[in-house]
Structures are given as C-alpha cells and as structure tokens.
Amino acid sequence: xxxxxxxxxxxLETLERDGQVxxxxxxxTFGVSEDTVRRDLRELAGEGLLQRVHGGALPAxxxxxxxxxxxELESSGKRAIAIAAARMIxxxxxxxxxxxxxxxxxxxxxxxxxxxxxxxxSPSVAVGLVDHPSIEVIVxxxxxYKHSIVTVGAAAIEAMSHIRADLYFMGVTGVHPTAGLSTxxxxxxxxxxxxxxxxxxTVVLASSDKLNxxxxxxxxxxxxxxxxxxxxxxxxVLIDPLAKLGLTVVRA
Numbered sequence: 001x002x003x004x005x006x007x008x009x010x011x012l013e014t015l016e017r018d019g020q021v022x023x024x025x026x027x028x029t030f031g032v033s034e035d036t037v038r039r040d041l042r043e044l045a046g047e048g049l050l051q052r053v054h055g056g057a058l059p060a061x062x063x064x065x066x067x068x069x070x071x072e073l074e075s076s077g078k079r080a081i082a083i084a085a086a087r088m089i090x091x092x093x094x095x096x097x098x099x100x101x102x103x104x105x106x107x108x109x110x111x112x113x114x115x116x117x118x119x120x121x122s123p124s125v126a127v128g129l130v131d132h133p134s135i136e137v138i139v140x141x142x143x144x145y146k147h148s149i150v151t152v153g154a155a156a157i158e159a160m161s162h163i164r165a166d167l168y169f170m171g172v173t174g175v176h177p178t179a180g181l182s183t184x185x186x187x188x189x190x191x192x193x194x195x196x197x198x199x200x201x202t203v204v205l206a207s208s209d210k211l212n213x214x215x216x217x218x219x220x221x222x223x224x225x226x227x228x229x230x231x232x233x234x235x236x237v238l239i240d241p242l243a244k245l246g247l248t249v250v251r252a
Contacts (some may be wrong), residue, residue, distance in 0.1 A: 002030055007040050015050060015059050019176075019212045022056040051214040053179060061173040061182070061213035077231035077252070078207045082106040084229050084252035085169055085205060091115055093166040096195050097125050099150035100171030102205040104128065110135065119163055121151040121191060138163075145187060152187035157194045168199035170225060174214040175206045177241035180222050182215040189217040196224050203227040211238040222247060 002010070007030055014021050023041065027034045041057050044050045050057040082105035089095050092115060097103050099122035107118075107128045115134040120126055126139045142156030170192055174182035181204065183189050196202045202225040211234060222228075227248045230239060234251065243249050 002032075004040065007032075007037075008044055011040060011044065011057075012049060015057065020056060020058050020178075021050075024055070026056075051174070051179075051216065053214065058176060058179055058214040059212055061184075061215045062209045075207065077233065078102050079105055080231060080252035081205050081207060081229045083109045084250055085203065086110050088167060088203065089114065089116055090166070093117070094119065094164070096120065096163070096165045096168040096199055098122065098169055098171040098192065098195070098205075099125065099148050100205075102207065103169060103171055106169060106205070119165060121156055121195075122149060123151075124149050145185060147185065148188060150188065150191070152185075152191050156191055160191075160194050160198050163198045165199040166201065168195050168202045170196060170202055170204050170219075172204055172206065172215075172219065173210060175204060175210050175222060175228065175242070176212055176214050177222060177245060179214040179218070181219040181224060183217055183219055184215045186217045189219045192219045193224070196220070201226045203229060206230050208234055208238075211235075 011021055023034050023037045026037045041052055045052045048060055051060045082102055085106045086109035089110060094117045096119045103122060103125055107125055110132060112132060113134060117136040118129055119138045121140040126137050129135050129137050140151055140156050140159045142151035143153040145152045172181045173184050183192060204225045206228055208231050222242060222245055225247060227250060228242060229250045229252050232251045239249050
C-alpha cells in the first residue's frame with residue numbers, strides 16, 4: 001500500500017505527463033477507494049498544486065498571484081507575446097485591451113505614432129497610454145477588483161454592450177483544450193466573456209504557465225477565441241490540441 005505522500009507524488013507526475021487525472025483510474029492504480037483519492041486531490045488543490053474538476057483534476061495555473069507579484073515575475077517570453085500582440089493593432093482600429101501583466105507590457109510596445117482607439121477596463125492600461133498622443137483611450141467603469149486592478153460588475157458589462165471592436169486582447173490564467181479558457185475570479189470571467197462578444201476577433205495572450213492549465217472560473221470554450229499568442233518555446237504537445245480546435249496559433 002502506497003503512503004499518502006507517495007500517492008500525491010504520482011498524481012502530480014501523472015498530471016504533468018498526461019495533462020489530467022481521473023479519480024476512478026487513480027483509485028484502481030493505487031488499490032484504494034475513490035474517497036481516498038478525492039481526499040488526496042482536495043489536499044493538493046488546497047496547496048494550489050492542481051485544479052479539481054468533475055471526475056478528477058487538471059494542472060493548476062500558477063498565474064493567479066496578485067498583479068504586483070506577477071509583474072515582478074516578467075519573463076522574456078511574456079515580453080515577446082506582448083510585442084507580437086502590439087504588432088497586430090492596425091491604424092484606425094478599435095481595440096479592447098484586458099487587464100493583467102501581459103497587457104501592461106503590450107501597451108509599452110504600441111508605436112508612438114499609431115492612431116487607434118484603445119478600450120480598457122484596466123486603469124493601469126489607461127494611464128499607461130497617456131503619453132501616446134494619437135491613441136484615443138476609452139475607460140470602462142465599474143467596481144475596482146483590486147487583485148487584478150480592473151473594473152468588474154454590472155456597470156462594466158453594461159458599458160461594453162455599446163462597443164464594436166476589431167480586436168480584443170484577452171488575458172487568462174488557464175488555457176485547456178477541454179476545460180477551456182479560465183480565470184481566478186468569477187466576476188472577471190463574466191467581464192472577459194462579455195468583452196469577447198463585442199470584438200470581431202479575440203486574441204488570447206498565453207505564456208507557457210497558462211497552457212494546459214485550469215483555474216476555478218470558466219470564461220468559455222477555447223473556441224471563444226480565434227487566435228492565441230504563445231511563447232516561441234511553447235511545447236508542440238500543448239499547442240497542437242488548440243490548433244486542432246481551429247485556433248490560429250502565433251508563436252512570438
């Protein structure tokens with residue numbers, strides 16, 4: 001009989017290898033009850049090491065730390081994604097830019113002479129565009145969700161209903177072929193879904209820590225987006241299932 005610590009180690013190794021675990025299969029493998037496996041999964045979820053879903057678990061996203069902590073963990077991959085996103089913005093376009101650290105990086109790479117309209121529910125993004133003389137900035141108001149420094153709630157969703165944008169750059173904490181796009185806050189999930197409905201094209205910004213991972217609140221299926229920008233070094237095994245679902249994958 002395996003010890004609890006040994007079972008947990010195997011669970012995490014299986015998650016890393018297969019991208020998901022099923023409680024029934026684990027119970028059979030370990031020769032224990034499903035209740036025992038569910039307890040193991042609960043404890044691992046409590047440590048933030050996995051995301052429980054119906055019937056089993058998925059890898060947990062590590063991108064759910066507060067904004068300030070995430071900003072301090074800037075990677076060259078995230079910067080490359082931001083640069084690739086900024087290049088997609090064309091003259092005269094109306095572009096929705098989400099909150100988040102990749103979006104904060106994105107606006108730093110918008111050309112100084114570009115004439116376009118940026119719509120955002122992130123006060124940080126709005127203030128970051130003050131010195132862009134040709135960028136019109138529209139700020140969506142609402143209740144400030146301090147963890148991510150974005151506005152959420154009914155007022156924000158009502159304001160969005162009047163927008164028709166060319167592009168929406170969506171920040172997420174999880175991208176999974178079956179669990180879809182997800183984030184760590186319920187109201188943020190509603191806002192992101194509402195913004196996707198207001199854009200001709202939704203582009204997901206996904207650093208490697210978000211691929212094949214899931215968070216507690218679903219935004220929608222991955223097909224809610226049309227394009228996903230990933231790091232150049234992103235593993236093919238993580239990208240291929242997304243491409244098969246019809247997403248255009250851009251390697252930054």
